[in-house]
Amino acid sequence: MSSIIEELQSTVKKLLEDGTVGYVIGWGATRFPDRTTPVFITRPEDAHKLVWNHYCVNGTAKYALDDRYPEKKIGIIIRGCDSRAVNRMIQDNQLKRENLYLIGIPCDGKENPVCEGCQHKNPLVYDVLIGTPVEEKINPDRFKEVAEFEKLSQDEKYEYWAKQYDKCIHCYACRNVCPACNCKECYADQYRVGWQGKQNNRNSNQVYGLTRAFHVGDRCIECGECERVCPMGLPIMRQTKKMLKDINDLFGDYECGLNDSRPHVLGEFDLQDRDEFM
């Protein structure tokens, strides 16, 4: 681990020194040893502030959206999931590849339950790779939880989600953190009487949950950020997983963000498409 962190810091230092990048997004220390926070390194002499450990859980890629017209390339330290987030946002026309310098780092799984099922620990796209690739594992249980949940009756499912959304505090962390939630203006931020507002009640909360899930729909990269950030512990990924499962059942193998060009399943039309569900 220590040589990887040295390699990471010296690479970042060099990229800042030679002007390849304007700044680098990575992880830095907090007050607590088991928690890191996203940091933005602008000066070569600050590269030592970067950390790489079991607690680097925050996604790094979405921060690039804060700076759509950078003077110099934005350096982003990316794990497998972050690389898929980059692909997601390039495919959604939110980021330009030429504005990014991707510092890939194979990931051994972090303090985050979603990492257990991760099928892409190695970055899928990068400009430089730190360390050596790790072994990838197919996760046979990718949709196991959803399959179990599908067995419940409609009423049971409703009851389950109603209880969950009764907890939702409308913080919109699940939206703000999601690399697939990249609309310029979210429908939930538009103001109109009778529209999605800030009132907290079962209807409004569930409408938000449903709409978010559908808007992410076939573009979810399964990074698990929505679920990690939810302060109320809602199992949000179960919704997008359900849609991905249906897509897999109907249209064959489908995973998002593996490259930056594959069309979305729900965004293309083919006369051969299955339509018995319509």
Next chain:
Amino acid sequence: MQLKKTDLTGALKILAADASVFVPGEIEGIKRFVLWDGESDVDLGGANTQLPPKDILFPCTEKMYNYKMGDSIEIKEIVEKPRQVIFGIRPCDMRSIDCMDHVFLEKGFVDSYYSRKRENVTLIAMGCTTPERTCFCDSMGLDPNNAPNADVMMNDGGDTLVLEAYTEKGKAVLEALNGLLSEGGQAKKDTACTLKVNMTPELPEKLAGMFDHPIWDEVTRACIGCATCTYVCPTCYCFDIDSDNHGAEGTKFRCWDSCMFSDYTRMAGGHDPRPTKKERVRNRYMHKLSYFHERYGQHLCVGCGRCVEKCPAHMDITMFIDKAAEV
């Protein structure tokens, strides 16, 4: 006076006879204040609740009035004066009620929705015994063992709870519980926070002069602009007013709003004086640590640590305080 812990349920039954009693509990995995069900055991120790009891006095969505439009407009105010007891509220959350009192009851304007609930609530506070690693109330000028604005203060006394009435309402509580109380009791009052923060007396004024300081570029960038920090904060009191409209009639309500949202300061026409997270996070930190102090002479951060615990980006107001004290 002291109350045997084994008599706690009996005491709650007495209190619940003529009021809604809110106690620390859990719903779907989240520790929060819940309406006591008349029988469950209540755990007053351990960590503070994940959500503050703020919504008991300041509901996250509160109906204000019904309206009906015809030849004339009919308006019917919704007046609620529930008799409520908050049982086991901690010193930091008690201080947050003090902050709310300043905002909603003072400086020449009384918020009737808040004041009706406030007048009818009885606050029975509990001293902390096991602070979390994110608790820093004693750095913010509080005492985790005592809540001066409580009606009744309780402290752990081993097998008993040691009770002291601070107000007339509090005396009435002790009278009602009289049959269950006995004299004496050794209260444990030596709790201290482990997290110490460098909140110097000069900081509020120092910050007021740091509006354009480069520190803001650095400490605000990780923020993702959600409202978690403000919605879990016991002292954030911003609200928005909207209506639930059905044809010619409907209901006006107010609901929590957050200065961390991108639309919070957006004006008609689209101009936004706080256009990026830098201005928004700066506003939150400034309000907690400087602006409120200037207006009311006390901090709007009570050191409960909830925002530190829950921020998805692991932003930390205590790190900011230490940094600002140093620069």
